[in-house]
Amino acid sequence: MKILNDFFITRDVIGYLQNYIRLKKLNLPVFEQKLLDISLKQNMSYEQWWTLLDEFQKQHAIPALGIEIGKEVNVGDCGVLGYLFRTSRNLGEALNCFNRFQGLIYAGSQAHLEQQRQGSISLVWNPDFGYSSQISDELLVAAMINITREIIAPSPLSLSKVSFTQPINSTDLAIYEQYFKCVVLSNQKKLSISFNSNDLLIPIPHEDKTLNSLLGIQAEALLKQLPQSDIFLAELRDTIIRCLHEGNADVKNVAKQFNMSTRTLHRRLKDKNRVYREIVKDIRKSMALTYLGDPKLTLSEIALMLGYSEQSTFTRAFASWYGMAPLRYRRANC
Numbered sequence: 619m620k621i622l623n624d625f626f627i628t629r630d631v632i633g634y635l636q637n638y639i640r641l642k643k644l645n646l647p648v649f650e651q652k653l654l655d656i657s658l659k660q661n662m663s664y665e666q667w668w669t670l671l672d673e674f675q676k677q678h679a680i681p682a683l684g685i686e687i688g689k690e691v692n693v694g695d696c697g698v699l700g701y702l703f704r705t706s707r708n709l710g711e712a713l714n715c716f717n718r719f720q721g722l723i724y725a726g727s728q729a730h731l732e733q734q735r736q737g738s739i740s741l742v743w744n745p746d747f748g749y750s751s752q753i754s755d756e757l758l759v760a761a762m763i764n765i766t767r768e769i770i771a772p773s774p775l776s777l778s779k780v781s782f783t784q785p786i787n788s789t790d791l792a793i794y795e796q797y798f799k800c801v802v803l804s805n806q807k808k809l810s811i812s813f814n815s816n817d818l819l820i821p822i823p824h825e826d827k828t829l830n831s832l833l834g835i836q837a838e839a840l841l842k843q844l845p846q847s848d849i850f851l852a853e854l855r856d857t858i859i860r861c862l863h864e865g866n867a868d869v870k871n872v873a874k875q876f877n878m879s880t881r882t883l884h885r886r887l888k889d890k891n892r893v894y895r896e897i898v899k900d901i902r903k904s905m906a907l908t909y910l911g912d913p914k915l916t917l918s919e920i921a922l923m924l925g926y927s928e929q930s931t932f933t934r935a936f937a938s939w940y941g942m943a944p945l946r947y948r949r950a951n952c
């Protein structure tokens with residue numbers, strides 16, 4: 619069975635750490651640079667995420683660090699999914715949105731809703747692909763609860779139970795109980811959040827049926843673009859970006875980085891219904907927007923970073939993608 623660290627978590631979680639560091643005014647320049655470098659990648663593996671969290675914990679050793687980070691995460695930090703929650707009719711509908719689109723945040727074990735005998739509804743993660751780390755789990759759960767409280771405010775949230783799969787230091791348990799305001803269990807078989815059934819009917823003040831429907835369509839489109847659990851495609855993307863920067867993203871050179879022949883690379887992509895030149899094109903399109911958002915970069919520098927020998931070639935390509943010249947796009951959007 620494929621283990622969890624072969625799956626992906628969105629790079630958006632990097633923003634949670636960056637936001638926390640900024641709010642707490644921490645002086646960690648080397649670690650912040652590492653976060654910035656990783657944020658340029660489309661996705662990262664759980665293993666990379668766990669390593670980052672462990673490194674951060676060593677430099678900022680406080681109890682229940684995941685809780686402290688998670689409780690600073692709000693709707694605006696979660697993109698389309700956050701605003702889907704905020705425009706839902708009630709908490710139950712928001713949880714259904716999470717159930718449907720959680721793949722936008724991470725791949726691997728997916729949560730599902732379970733009706734409990736005690737009159738509660740639990741959001742449960744089955745450990746089908748193994749267990750995550752405690753700090754990662756507590757950050758996820760704390761962030762979800764903070765967003766839930768935000769979208770239903772001023773109505774209160776009454777959780778009945780939160781269960782973690784990893785051990786919790788007994789001296790820190792009070793921090794968890796104070797934040798979640800309910801029973802907190804550790805060393806359980808499954809990660810779960812149990813909501814009181816009545817709370818699922820709490821109306822969301824910012825309900826917007828039309829906007830919610832449009833956001834749902836956008837979320838569906840984003841979900842289809844994700845590499846899901848395919849670590850090869852993500853590594854290929856990162857390798858292509860590096861080779862573009864070096865001025866040689868020819869398929870032969872990229873295949874060499876993977877110690878395989880060009881034929882093998884094409885065959886592996888064919889098995890995934892992907893074509894190399896289309897992948898390069900998509901990368902250039904997305905990275906062009908990222909680079910244009912940096913006012914320090916000239917158009918000539920951006921062209922070189924995208925693997926074009928001449929700025930005019932980049933300008934023509936950009937115009938064919940977005941219907942306007944890159945300079946006009948920058949003036950209008952950046």
